[in-house]
Amino acid sequence: MIYVPIVVLNYNGLDLLRKYLKSVLETSYPNMEVVVVDNGSRDGSLEYLKEVGVSVIALDRNYGPAYARNVALKAFNSKYIAFLDNDVMTPPGWLDPLVEVAEGDDRIAACQSLYCDWPYDPSPREIPWISTAASLVRRDRAVRIGGFDEHYFFYWEDAEFSWRLYRAGFRVVMVPESKVFHEVHGTFNKLPSPFTSYLFLRNQLLLLASYYSKRRLVTNFPLIVGLRLLQSLRGPNRRARLRAVASLAWEANYLMRKRAEIQRLSQDFSDSFLNLVGDQVFGYGEFRSPISELTRRYARKT
Numbered sequence: 001m002i003y004v005p006i007v008v009l010n011y012n013g014l015d016l017l018r019k020y021l022k023s024v025l026e027t028s029y030p031n032m033e034v035v036v037v038d039n040g041s042r043d044g045s046l047e048y049l050k051e052v053g054v055s056v057i058a059l060d061r062n063y064g065p066a067y068a069r070n071v072a073l074k075a076f077n078s079k080y081i082a083f084l085d086n087d088v089m090t091p092p093g094w095l096d097p098l099v100e101v102a103e104g105d106d107r108i109a110a111c112q113s114l115y116c117d118w119p120y121d122p123s124p125r126e127i128p129w130i131s132t133a134a135s136l137v138r139r140d141r142a143v144r145i146g147g148f149d150e151h152y153f154f155y156w157e158d159a160e161f162s163w164r165l166y167r168a169g170f171r172v173v174m175v176p177e178s179k180v181f182h183e184v185h186g187t188f189n190k191l192p193s194p195f196t197s198y199l200f201l202r203n204q205l206l207l208l209a210s211y212y213s214k215r216r217l218v219t220n221f222p223l224i225v226g227l228r229l230l231q232s233l234r235g236p237n238r239r240a241r242l243r244a245v246a247s248l249a250w251e252a253n254y255l256m257r258k259r260a261e262i263q264r265l266s267q268d269f270s271d272s273f274l275n276l277v278g279d280q281v282f283g284y285g286e287f288r289s290p291i292s293e294l295t296r297r298y299a300r301k302t
Contacts (some may be wrong), residue, residue, distance in 0.1 A: 002099060003032040004136070006082045007072040011039040014048055014084040014253060016183070020089045021054070026091035029099070032082075035066040035075075053144050064153035069132065073147050078139055085133040087183040097177035098136040109141035109170035110162065113178040118281050120176045127174045128276040129162035134180045141170055145265055151254060155196070156203035162273065163211050169267040197237035201228060201244035208287060210258045211273070223290040 006024060010017060015035075036049055040061035057071060072081055077215055080102065082095060094113055100211050101124050102108050111126065113134035114120060130137075135158075142148075145164045148157050162172045165186060205225065212221055232241035247253075278285030278293070285293035 002016070002080065002103075003031045003033075004029060004075070004080050004082050004095065004099065005072070005076050005078055006032055006034045006084060006095070007069070008034065008036045008084045009039070009065050009068050010036050010041060010045055010086045012041045012277055013045040014041070014043045014045045014046065016086040017045060017048060020087060020183075021043040021052070023089045024084060025052075026092050027090060027093075027095055027169075029095040032095065035072070035179055036086075038074055038266065039063060039065075039068055064150065064157075065132070066148035066150045066154065066157040069152065072149040073139060073142055081134050081139050081142075082136045083132045083134075084150050086184070088134050089181040090134070092163055094134070094178045095136070097175050099246075101140060101173065101175045102136055105171065105244075107171045108138070108173055109165045109168075110135060110137045111173045112136075113174050113180045114174060115177050115182045118176075120174065120281075122176050124173050124175050126272065126276060127172060128273045128282055129159035129172075130172055132158040132161075132181075133182050133184075134178075136233070141165065141168075144168070152203045152206070153199060155200045156207050159273075160203075160207050160210070163207070164262065164265070165185045166263060167211075167266040167268060191211070193236045193239035198240040198244045198247075201232070201241050202247050202251075204228075205245065205248055206255070206258075209248065209251075209255050210262060211271075213269075213271075220287075220290055224286060227286065227290060227294075243262065 006027065008021065008024060033055065035055045035057060037057045037059070038045060038049070039059050046056060046058060057075060059068065059071070069083060080099065082098070084090070098111050098113065102111055110130045112130040145168050148161050153159060165172055205228065206226060208221060209217070225248070229245050232238055232245060274288045276282070277287050285296065
């Protein structure tokens with residue numbers, strides 16, 4: 001039986017650990033170990049983990065989920081690593097289907113559990129990106145493409161990771177037989193709202209500016225930037241979201257390096273990522289075609 005470390009990410013999530021960690025420890029997969037990578041918590045999380053006897057990789061401050069996952073990729077030499085957020089409740093058999101599906105196709109580099117309320121049939125299916133809140137990653141594939149992009153800190157870093165896997169010729173799938181409950185944003189709700197608004201929008205624009213073809217940079221990207229600019233004028237945290245749009249100006253050096261890196265590793269330019277976005281769960285059909293998606297939304301409202 002293949003050994004699989006289950007890596008739970010935590011940041012000041014003592015209440016979430018108390019609520020959900022017991023379910024993870026009860027995972028029935030026979031050759032696993034639960035390890036928490038803690039991003040500098042100061043809320044008693046470390047003391048609680050010591051009390052319940054869970055192994056911890058303790059970081060001195062909050063470096064973000066991307067960095068924490070890269071720490072785990074370096075810490076283990078296993079074939080797979082399972083990643084969980086601290087706000088996920090797992091039934092005992094959640095991990096077995098992920099390993100079984102990954103073992104059945106060498107091109108599968110990452111697979112994700114199904115959140116219980118997602119409307120999918122039982123068959124595994126390709127998805128645009130995995131949510132690392134409950135996922136299994138083939139470690140050597142992740143290392144080969146450079147791990148998670150720490151520049152993102154959090155938000156969209158798992159989408160960027162998945163798009164890079166697709167470009168490298170691998171597959172990303174959902175395994176509905178592995179069902180979990182996810183208290184979405186249980187940890188991120190603890191972070192400053194303007195900060196999360198800024199990162200969410202900045203990283204989304206970085207993602208598209210990094211991976212769009214030159215043609216899409218001319219045809220699609222200006223439309224999306226304009227749309228996000230208009231959306232930023234309404235609702236909360238307007239200043240943070242406007243700063244996110246403006247940040248593209250000082251991200252130019254990063255984007256040039258990133259596009260060159262992606263070009264070097266790319267073996268598949270079919271952009272499966274873009275072909276798969278837009279369905280009921282993942283949304284963001286405007287990534288593929290801003291005009292078509294806006295037309296569809298307008299027609300649905302009228």
